[in-house]
Amino acid sequence: MTDGHVDTYAQDFRSYCIGGLLALVLTGLAFGLVIFEILPYFERLLALAVLAVVQIVVHFRYFLHIGWHSHRDDLQLVLFTSLILFLMVGGTIWILFNLYERMM
Amino acid sequence: MTSESFFSLLGTLTPQDISFVQTFENPVMSEFIDGAAGSVLVIGAITTAVLLTYYRGWKTLWFDWLTSVDHKKIGIMYIVVAFVMLARAIIEGVLMRYQQSIAVNDPGVLTPDHFGQLFSTHGSIMIFFMAMPFITGVINYIMPQQLGARDVSFPLLNAISLALTTAGAALVMISLVVGKFSTGGWTAYPPYTGIEFSPGEGVDYWIWSISLTSIGTTLTGVNFATTIYKNRAPGMTLFRMPLFCWTSLCTSVLMIFAMAPLTIATLMLALDRYAGFHFFTNDLGGNMMNYANLFWLFGHPEVYILILPAFGVFSEVISTFSGKTIYGYKSLVVATMSIAVLSFTVWLHHFFTMGQGANLNAIFGIATMLIGVPTGVKVYDWLLTMVRGRIRLTTAMLFSIMFLVTFVIGGLTGVILANPPVDFAAHNSLFLVAHFHNMVIPGVLFGMIASYQFWFPKAFGFRLAESWGKASFWCWSIGFYLTFMPLYALGLMGAMRRTVEWFRPEYLGWLQASFVGALLLFSGFILLIVQLIVSVRQSDQRRVPAGDPWDGRSLEWSNSAPPPEYNFAVIPEVSGQDAFTRLKQQGQAYASPTDYEDIAVPKNSIVAPVIGVGAIGLGFALVWHIWWLVAVSFIIIWGAAIARSFVTETERVIPASKVRADHEAWLQQVRESATAPREQEDTSTNVGRAEVIA
């Protein structure tokens, strides 16, 4: 995809401001969840994970300018990397916890 | 006792660590062999230096090769490293086969410690310092030309990658003379390789040589992927690329993602050994099973890094010497991509027996069997390329055909091993050893030898002597079967890997046969060297300056042999697959371009060799705990990189007039050459201009 956006200072500046604000809010929520012990334990961890994923997307979108309008190669690479990360991290955790139960 | 202060000059190094001193102090056969190996290395190095001085080659070496950032020179240097390391590792293999063939109820000639070092260096060298440099070299040389590009995207980075890998290889060679290497195998599993059970310098040599090359490989992967994505000639869409470029792309993707787990695993092991961390220790919360997990997260994609380029080579060789376009291009692309992705889903099959539950094992077993399917698709595509082709049995083609048969056998034994309950019996037996050699020798090694036979004329301007090539082929082929088929039998009879002495007389015959096979393999290697020497001496009889000795199908055959520095006088415009065949059929292959432009090429740079020397220093210093040298080397490496970033004049321009003059002269030479029909390609009629077949 080569159709880009028009370059104006205002638009680019807004991108960083929105991103920064969102990140701030998401961070505050995350710390708040733990400090004020909101939600039962597993739901709290799940909410933290979701907040982290959302904040990562915010960083990608507003700071790194990666989104649906990006060059196809760049987006493909991010998605493929995510697949690899999922396989490696998910696989490792599954394997190690399975081994721990049986072998340690 | 040497102190470990920062300023201790030599760290933990003592005179006793020199291998010749060991031989002198402990004159047993095992030490003599070790001393002999060290002597060969030292004498070889001195001889090389003397020859360079005699033929006044130092200037050429420095200005034309070591400081070059040209992908073609870098590719050749990688392959030279591969050949040198192959010489060492193949002798180590023969030595191990010899030991095993005589060591039935007999200690043989090698001590267990020596044998342990041998299988460790054999595996580490063959994978990291022979196969990886070989494929990196071939991809480096050929891929940019096939894309119609002038070079890779990051030429200096390319040279730095070479420097890092060479530094790793140098460390392994140094370990032959100074100190001992690891006895933990190429996989180096802790806790055996932890500081408690391997307190010496051996494992550290392994860690740092591997770390250096793994960083180099990651950077190479980045370089190749960027080149293929961003540096193709106009009109060269991804689906018009030669298959070798597709496999190079998938290989580079694997390099990018797979090296990181290895870097982490070795770094963690280093932290355990140097700083008392507890990643893999038996106590205080260590988990040695994570090492196997991390190592094989790397290790499995690694073997696909090794084989995919070979698959690419076979696609090129088989289609060229069948005189046909490759059958099933799209299916080959899809198969290659599937293999690349699936290679990240099977790593647990390397440790089925470590203790996971049956469900977990089963899932990875199924994934492992699945990955055989796209490879099968490729085999059928190659066979169908040959059907109704006009086949010429050149050396490269012979290796390809032998690959098709032999690799499938190895794949089948792999499917056997993919079954967890079967693997519980066969894991770490000689059956396994036979299986993986059955993949890498007919697969990777034959692929690389075929690529060498195929593209040598392009790189050096003259063909290799076919008769010696065919003799070498027979030795490699028969040698492979004779060496490794007995190992399948032995494995099923209960023989385990990495064994220095046997106690079952029924093994003896098989082991002896295997040793004879190993001698044949070694002969195959020697014959390749003979072929090279003979071909160089007779080079005038086989010159192919017109550049297309085999009636090639892709763009690398469209320029002169050897190619000009900038690959193409004018970047070609591509309109379909088999771009060069297309041009030949349209009568456009040797047409004069209308416009010539100035060509900017990167200047040579001292940064890469400086980083290489710094890296050797860094690795050596870390192994021997010479902390001041660690600091100095680190500063040299980063200082060179940072200083370089302040240099602004990094290119020189070749004027259009010179490009025009050189290119027109070559075109004139081509037009005046006689075409050679394919049947006469092995004669002196062949000056590199193939007959056009409609």
Add this chain to the structure above:
Amino acid sequence: MNRQPVLHPGLNLGSTDEYSHAQSEPVIFGFWVFLMADLVLFAILFATYASMSVQGQAGGPSPTDVFDLSSAFIETMLLLSSSITFGMASLALKYKADRSHLVFWLVLTFCLGAGFIGMEVRDFWIMTQQGAVPQRSGFLSAFYMLVATHGIHVTAGLCWMVVMLLQLLVLGRTTQVKLRLMRLALFWHMLDIVWVCIFTFVYLFGVAAL
């Protein structure tokens, strides 16, 4: 203003410097690929930490014993604001013709980043004083390696910033210098992304533990 295609991740120079924009695609893409490899590195460290934080405490200190959330919060604020200030620097690179804005924002980013590192070193120091050294358990080994690897990356970024400030002085706002600053921007933002995972999965998960 012309519509310039989006060629690469991060802020594209676009029509403000069409020559540099045209040069940028392979260079930035290559660095983007390298960052993906770096992400895998961190992912492996996280996966190891995930298992060792639970399985490898070896009767020693647990996450709740050693993690200081207020310190982690301050570090998060420092790094997040440094990402924003680097964004401002990127804007200055793209839109301002002179160097002064760019230098200002880069120096500010450096200070925030150095503050982050300073606090992290202090955190480690306090932990070691409590006996929570990496040699104590697998959990602590994994913790130190993960967080210190991130810290080393941040430190490398700070060194890179210093070199870039020198280059701005010596070489000026050439295409080469601009492309390097754009890569540093990607690097810096990526490190903040990794930190999001660290403060979530290491510190917050750790303190929230049962």
